[in-house]
Amino acid sequence: MTKLHLNWPNSGRRGVPMADFVCITAIKADAREPNLRKIHSGSKVIGRIRRQDVDALQLAVHDELDPSMLDAIAACDRRVALRLRAIRSLSRAAASRQRLATRLAPHADNFEQVTAILDELEQDGLLDDAVAADQIAQEVLRRGPIGTYKLTSLLRSRGFGGDLSRSVAAKYMSDRDELADALEAAGKAARGLDRLPLDTARRRLTGRLARKGFSAGVVRETVDRTLSSE
Amino acid sequence: MADRLEQLHRLLATEPGDAFCLYAMGMEYARRGEHEAAAAHLEQSLVTEPDQPYAHFHRAQSLIHLQRTNDAHAAVEAGLDIASTQGDDKAASELAELRASWGPHG
Numbered sequence: 001m002t003k004l005h006l007n008w009p010n011s012g013r014r015g016v017p018m019a020d021f022v023c024i025t026a027i028k029a030d031a032r033e034p035n036l037r038k039i040h041s042g043s044k045v046i047g048r049i050r051r052q053d054v055d056a057l058q059l060a061v062h063d064e065l066d067p068s069m070l071d072a073i074a075a076c077d078r079r080v081a082l083r084l085r086a087i088r089s090l091s092r093a094a095a096s097r098q099r100l101a102t103r104l105a106p107h108a109d110n111f112e113q114v115t116a117i118l119d120e121l122e123q124d125g126l127l128d129d130a131v132a133a134d135q136i137a138q139e140v141l142r143r144g145p146i147g148t149y150k151l152t153s154l155l156r157s158r159g160f161g162g163d164l165s166r167s168v169a170a171k172y173m174s175d176r177d178e179l180a181d182a183l184e185a186a187g188k189a190a191r192g193l194d195r196l197p198l199d200t201a202r203r204r205l206t207g208r209l210a211r212k213g214f215s216a217g218v219v220r221e222t223v224d225r226t227l228s229s230e
Numbered sequence: 231m232a233d234r235l236e237q238l239h240r241l242l243a244t245e246p247g248d249a250f251c252l253y254a255m256g257m258e259y260a261r262r263g264e265h266e267a268a269a270a271h272l273e274q275s276l277v278t279e280p281d282q283p284y285a286h287f288h289r290a291q292s293l294i295h296l297q298r299t300n301d302a303h304a305a306v307e308a309g310l311d312i313a314s315t316q317g318d319d320k321a322a323s324e325l326a327e328l329r330a331s332w333g334p335h336g
């Protein structure tokens with residue numbers, strides 16, 4: 001952990017060893033985030049922390065901060081930074097609680113800190129596995145047709161639970177025509193197969209469609225129709 | 231059905247003015263074909279964090295959809311300046327490609 005060593009503000013003691021404690025010269029509201037306070041020591045901001053942390057640490061202007069208090073402020077500051085990291089991660093793409101935890105873990109002091117941030121995000125309605133699974137399913141299906149098994153396993157690989165993955169996949173696949181989707185997928189998957197012996201082409205197309213998660217019966221019918229039409 | 235845009239609005243509300251959230255909203259609006267809102271959010275993102283060549287890139291694309299050709303060219307030039315300052319060859323080449331795709335009268 002980096003210990004903050006700052007000169008006394010306006011001390012004029014240039015060139016002397018830095019003090020082991022600092023003085024709070026101002027506690028200002030963050031212009032962009034009303035719940036945050038910037039703790040100033042002279043021209044330096046020594047922490048951007050939550051209002052409730054200011055209260056909990058009983059910080060006030062003119063307080064002299066010893067190294068342990070500086071560490072406490074730094075820990076609160078890192079918590080705010082971790083939450084911001086979580087917000088930015090969620091703004092880039094929807095994620096499951098488990099996936100977000102994995103992303104935050106390397107930047108957190110401990111696992112409890114990650115859990116606290118995730119709980120807070122859930123309470124604020126910013127993190128919801130059901131909503132995220134829904135959004136990811138829509139995004140995946142926008143890219144091209146896939147089968148139910150593939151969508152389920154993809155959601156599971158993104159950290160969603162088995163029940164949720166299955167129910168979201170079922171919801172999105174129930175009103176789709178799996179055979180039509182498989183035939184559409186086969187259009188791309190069959191490229192270049194016409195130069196191969198029929199047995200090899202059948203085997204390869206079957207594998208490609210199976211990997212896209214279409215059921216065995218649909219794959220068989222799709223392969224028959226696709227290769228007989230070539 | 232869960233709405234990604236609604237969620238992005240909520241995320242932005244917790245970090246107002248955050249360049250990342252604004253960029254994400256710009257991208258989502260662009261994906262929906264709402265280029266006026268896309269360009270506005272990307273511009274706001276650039277006000278907070280000017281050194282984003284790809285924000286200029288996507289803003290330029292939205293501006294072209296809005297037929298604001300001069301503004302789009304200015305956005306590409308701004309993006310190219312940043313990319314060359316940062317030594318980001320990939321961004322520079324993509325911005326140059328975008329400009330070339332518009333042709334001489336684009």
